[in-house]
Amino acid sequence: MTGRLWAIAYNTFREAVRDRVLYNLVLFALLIVGASIIFGQVSIEINRIVLINLGLTAISLFGIVIAIFIGIGLVSKEIDKKTLYTVLAARPVRRREFIAGKFLGLVMTLTVNALLMSVGFFAAVLYVSHGLGRGDLQLVTAIYFILLEFVLITALALLFSTFSTPVFSSIFAFAIFAIGSFAEDLRSFASMATGAAHLVISTAAYMVPNFAALNVVSQVAHGTPVEPKLILLNSLYVLVYTAAVLTASVWIFERRNLK
Amino acid sequence: MAAIEIQGLEKVYRTGFFSHKLKRGLMPLTLSVEEGEVFGCLGPNGAGKTTTLKLLLGLVFPTSGTATILGRPLGDIEVKRHIGYLPEQPYFYDHLTAVELLDYYARLSGVDARERKRKVERALSRVGMSDAARTQLRKFSKGMLQRVGIAQAIVHDPKLLLLDEPMSGLDPIGRREVRDLVQQLNEEGKTVFFSTHILSDAETLCDRVAVLNKGELKGVGVVADLLREKLGEVEVVFSGAQAVAELSSLGALCHATGDVVRALLPERSLEPVLAALRKNQARLISVTPVQATLEDYFLERVGDESPTKPNEVKA
Numbered sequence: 001m002t003g004r005l006w007a008i009a010y011n012t013f014r015e016a017v018r019d020r021v022l023y024n025l026v027l028f029a030l031l032i033v034g035a036s037i038i039f040g041q042v043s044i045e046i047n048r049i050v051l052i053n054l055g056l057t058a059i060s061l062f063g064i065v066i067a068i069f070i071g072i073g074l075v076s077k078e079i080d081k082k083t084l085y086t087v088l089a090a091r092p093v094r095r096r097e098f099i100a101g102k103f104l105g106l107v108m109t110l111t112v113n114a115l116l117m118s119v120g121f122f123a124a125v126l127y128v129s130h131g132l133g134r135g136d137l138q139l140v141t142a143i144y145f146i147l148l149e150f151v152l153i154t155a156l157a158l159l160f161s162t163f164s165t166p167v168f169s170s171i172f173a174f175a176i177f178a179i180g181s182f183a184e185d186l187r188s189f190a191s192m193a194t195g196a197a198h199l200v201i202s203t204a205a206y207m208v209p210n211f212a213a214l215n216v217v218s219q220v221a222h223g224t225p226v227e228p229k230l231i232l233l234n235s236l237y238v239l240v241y242t243a244a245v246l247t248a249s250v251w252i253f254e255r256r257n258l259k
Numbered sequence: 260m261a262a263i264e265i266q267g268l269e270k271v272y273r274t275g276f277f278s279h280k281l282k283r284g285l286m287p288l289t290l291s292v293e294e295g296e297v298f299g300c301l302g303p304n305g306a307g308k309t310t311t312l313k314l315l316l317g318l319v320f321p322t323s324g325t326a327t328i329l330g331r332p333l334g335d336i337e338v339k340r341h342i343g344y345l346p347e348q349p350y351f352y353d354h355l356t357a358v359e360l361l362d363y364y365a366r367l368s369g370v371d372a373r374e375r376k377r378k379v380e381r382a383l384s385r386v387g388m389s390d391a392a393r394t395q396l397r398k399f400s401k402g403m404l405q406r407v408g409i410a411q412a413i414v415h416d417p418k419l420l421l422l423d424e425p426m427s428g429l430d431p432i433g434r435r436e437v438r439d440l441v442q443q444l445n446e447e448g449k450t451v452f453f454s455t456h457i458l459s460d461a462e463t464l465c466d467r468v469a470v471l472n473k474g475e476l477k478g479v480g481v482v483a484d485l486l487r488e489k490l491g492e493v494e495v496v497f498s499g500a501q502a503v504a505e506l507s508s509l510g511a512l513c514h515a516t517g518d519v520v521r522a523l524l525p526e527r528s529l530e531p532v533l534a535a536l537r538k539n540q541a542r543l544i545s546v547t548p549v550q551a552t553l554e555d556y557f558l559e560r561v562g563d564e565s566p567t568k569p570n571e572v573k574a
Binding site for chain 2: 258
């Protein structure tokens, strides 16, 4: 099973690379170099804050866009192009292995992409700060949280891909990412509501993925440390949420007629 | 043992998300394909051939009925190691080269890493694609894709081949090569179940055929028996155009090419026709009984039913 899973994951990764997905790195490099030069004219401290904010937000947004645009086609594109017929029909591949393999392949692509961006990002930070200190380990934590974001959004895009068209899937995925980015506000709003509204809004607030908790960009840019407890809780939260979303994807896909 | 045993397999589709209209893709089908035979599933477009294959392969789920493949029930994942499948109008990952694609499929089929390279090369060589082995599939023509499709179906050396319209998209030479390959694979002991609407291919290749139309089985037969069936007519070929007028008066349909005449006539008229040829000093070349073709069988079974309108059933 591991061999088949790895083969599907690697094929998904290879497809993304050959479809020139990693070309976004060029745009990212230009952005970072440009920002370093422009803000280099201002004081070192402000330059550093802006660069960290810009760099980490870019790593996150570039990845989210790639995750959604590739994720929504992971299953539906294979059904439309009929490429999965030869995989599922006459190979000992279970549908759940197919889902898991596609998921891992895209997460692998996003991780490689983010790590390559991170190399450029740290080089830029090194350039403007004239050195890296222990406090910069917080930047690694922020990048780890960005990777957790990718895991979550990939699982959601994949879920939509199992039953919806790419257009609707992308709308759903972007909408859920936007709502999830304001999950904390939604929870505050729910606590203010009363009666049935409280129940409905609370349920919705806790159902949507909490992307807000994964965004510590501004915090680390200002040098505020991230609590180890948050790292643990976020890791567990993404693990459980992703497992639930993937289980739902498998449940839907295993019942689907591939006409 | 039967390679494929189908018992009352039926598929009814619901059309549209909110619609309650149902479309019957396959009426209850009972069929058996013996190990080692080449079995042809014939029918016009929309007859239910592809639905049958997709049901057998677990791509769609049956509404009712059961089936076994190589003795294992539908849905058994391990039996798929021994199945090769070519979909109709195959699409593949076009970012891969032919070698990479076959290696991927061989890997999924559980082919041992040490044997993979050899098996991939052999499969490509058998379909005449060795020269294009390292070319990305996005640069392939339709015929080349069809060949790669056949290669991926045989790369893991399966016992049973399910081929959906294997000759489609191929030129006459390609069709001949694929026919030869199917025959070779059968001689190696593989069971071949293929769907086609090209009757001459089925006539050349198949031991038995089934005719489907509008999702319903219309008949099953051994091809050799069907072709042995006489139609009660004979074809007489002779040289001597002067005899044509007399033969026509005896009910023969004559077609002359230069001095050589082909006459089609009822078997009972053979004796008077031969006498007339002698009388007119014509030179007899051959007398051949006219045999039934698969086309005759097919048309008799399908009749003049419209093949296009799918069966709708009430919800």
